[in-house]
Amino acid sequence: MAFNFPNHFRFADSHEYASVEDDLVRIGISAFAVDQLGDIVFVDLPEVGTTLVRGNSFGSVESVKAVEEMYSPISGEVVQRNESVLDSPEELQNDPHGGGWLLLVKPSETDQLQELMDAEAYASKVAVS
Amino acid sequence: MELFQTPLYDLCLKSGCRIVPFAGWEMPIQFSGLVNEHLAVRKKAGLFDISHMGVIRLEGSNPKDALQTLVPSDLNRIAPGEACYTVLLNEKGGIIDDLIVYDTGSDNSNQESLLLVINAACSKTDIDWLRRHLEPKGISITDAKQNGVLLALQGPQANEILEKVCNESLAGLPKFGHRQIQIKGIPGENATSIFVARTGYTGEDGFEVLLSANAGQALWKRLIQEGVTPCGLGARDTLRLEAAMLLYGNDIGPDTTPFEAGLGWLVHLEMPSNFVGRSILEKQASEGIKKRLVGLKVTGRAIARQSYQIFYENKHVGLITSGTWSPSLQEGIALAYVPTELGKLGTTLNIEIRDKLHIATVVKRPFYRRN
Numbered sequence: 001m002a003f004n005f006p007n008h009f010r011f012a013d014s015h016e017y018a019s020v021e022d023d024l025v026r027i028g029i030s031a032f033a034v035d036q037l038g039d040i041v042f043v044d045l046p047e048v049g050t051t052l053v054r055g056n057s058f059g060s061v062e063s064v065k066a067v068e069e070m071y072s073p074i075s076g077e078v079v080q081r082n083e084s085v086l087d088s089p090e091e092l093q094n095d096p097h098g099g100g101w102l103l104l105v106k107p108s109e110t111d112q113l114q115e116l117m118d119a120e121a122y123a124s125k126v127a128v129s
Numbered sequence: 130m131e132l133f134q135t136p137l138y139d140l141c142l143k144s145g146c147r148i149v150p151f152a153g154w155e156m157p158i159q160f161s162g163l164v165n166e167h168l169a170v171r172k173k174a175g176l177f178d179i180s181h182m183g184v185i186r187l188e189g190s191n192p193k194d195a196l197q198t199l200v201p202s203d204l205n206r207i208a209p210g211e212a213c214y215t216v217l218l219n220e221k222g223g224i225i226d227d228l229i230v231y232d233t234g235s236d237n238s239n240q241e242s243l244l245l246v247i248n249a250a251c252s253k254t255d256i257d258w259l260r261r262h263l264e265p266k267g268i269s270i271t272d273a274k275q276n277g278v279l280l281a282l283q284g285p286q287a288n289e290i291l292e293k294v295c296n297e298s299l300a301g302l303p304k305f306g307h308r309q310i311q312i313k314g315i316p317g318e319n320a321t322s323i324f325v326a327r328t329g330y331t332g333e334d335g336f337e338v339l340l341s342a343n344a345g346q347a348l349w350k351r352l353i354q355e356g357v358t359p360c361g362l363g364a365r366d367t368l369r370l371e372a373a374m375l376l377y378g379n380d381i382g383p384d385t386t387p388f389e390a391g392l393g394w395l396v397h398l399e400m401p402s403n404f405v406g407r408s409i410l411e412k413q414a415s416e417g418i419k420k421r422l423v424g425l426k427v428t429g430r431a432i433a434r435q436s437y438q439i440f441y442e443n444k445h446v447g448l449i450t451s452g453t454w455s456p457s458l459q460e461g462i463a464l465a466y467v468p469t470e471l472g473k474l475g476t477t478l479n480i481e482i483r484d485k486l487h488i489a490t491v492v493k494r495p496f497y498r499r500n
Contacts, residue, residue: 038159038162038163038164038363039162039163039164039456041430041432041454042429042430042431042432042454044431044483060483062430062431062432062454063163064163064164064363064367064432064453064454064456065158065159065163065363067432067434067483089430
């Protein structure tokens with residue numbers, strides 16, 4: 001299956017993406033990860049105001065098949081979370097790069113973005129895995 | 130370790146499945162998506178490759194009496210053409226495996242035979258156990274699958290579809306009934322005799338079919354052409370769990386007895402025959418059991434999975450053995466062992482899911498029952 005990874009997204013090894021929007025960063029998980037998980041039934045996200053540390057778990061996504069932790073691609077503070085994904089996880093299933101975003105974060109170390117993969121590198125990583 | 134592939138491996142790949150290692154085999158975990166496959170079985174029909182399962186033939190002058198020494202179910206209750214679900218027990222009354230015993234009657238030379246369908250993961254221990262106990266009684270134990278195919282066609286439309294493909298009425302085949310039927314018009318095969326049983330592991334009407342590799346491949350293709358949904362082990366697990374059918378290794382094992390596992394209905398202590406584990410079961414029948422399997426409904430959307438901990442009034446009381454999100458009921462369901470006194474319907478328990486306690490209620494099994 002071929003996936004379309006938006007060019008302006010940056011990806012972590014653990015399949016989360018970060019997308020810069022002015023001085024904030026939108027976080028979600030990639031379409032590849034969503035496809036691997038299968039039928040998603042539950043998403044657990046931190047409260048607004050929570051401090052995220054890059055590489056640390058910030059929540060979990062649960063499919064019928066499995067539960068996976070999600071790891072923060074950057075450090076920062078949660079300023080908004082996608083409440084509608086909590087109510088209807090199928091939004092994450094159907095549109096992980098759009099309406100199925102998870103958190104909006106005020107980054108504390110913007111340099112960290114440089115350490116993430118670009119869309120091309122991520123696409124080739126998941127193509128071989 | 131080298132993994133086995135079933136004769137349907139390539140056809141499954143062609144149908145777009147994802148493969149995982151399971152009990153020494155490379156098996157399809159899902160095709161079009163677990164929930165889609167699950168609902169296809171509940172509403173129409175689904176097809177499973179279960180060729181990894183062991184199929185054993187016991188043959189001799191009286192295989193039923195011989196096997197009776199190893200199982201707690203009265204095998205005289207089944208006649209040729211019938212079958213029963215039962216368990217092999219160890220000396221502690223614990224379960225070595227759960228299996229279906231098919232009475233396949235006698236041949237011309239008065240040799241009687243039984244067919245056993247056993248779990249793939251238990252094949253070796255089962256066969257060793259059967260050899261040790263039954264060969265001295267003159268019973269031969271052979272592989273009845275012989276690199277062939279075991280298929281499960283399950284769902285409310287399974288009957289209609291299989292009748293169409295076999296061009297034979299299956300109306301006379303009751304639940305757990307089985308017989309050889311001739312199947313014609315399968316490409317590459319003349320009329321082939323296949324073993325068809327009205328059994329399954331989904332809680333729906335359906336069939337399990339044993340046949341040669343060639344015939345199995347042809348039948349798989351034919352059924353897919355008929356619009357049957359190919360299904361993987363993922364859907365097989367959610368389907369069986371909704372029906373509260375037990376999974377060996379999760380819900381039952383060498384340290385659980387049939388009474389503890391809610392399988393008291395298959396224990397026939399009123400029969401005179403002795404069987405391995407009988408004294409322990411008699412003791413439990415008179416003194417009661419300390420733990421029992423219960424069905425749980427879990428509040429919220431988080432799934433209570435195997436080995437998650439259960440608490441009652443802040444005290445650790447047990448572990449989840451199987452759990453999922455039920456696609457049919459749209460709620461969290463689970464099986465678990467708890468102290469007997471907490472097994473009453475309506476008891477509220479707490480399950481720890483990733484450091485948070487979730488409320489679960491003891492409910493009736495099965496979670497799902499077909500109309």
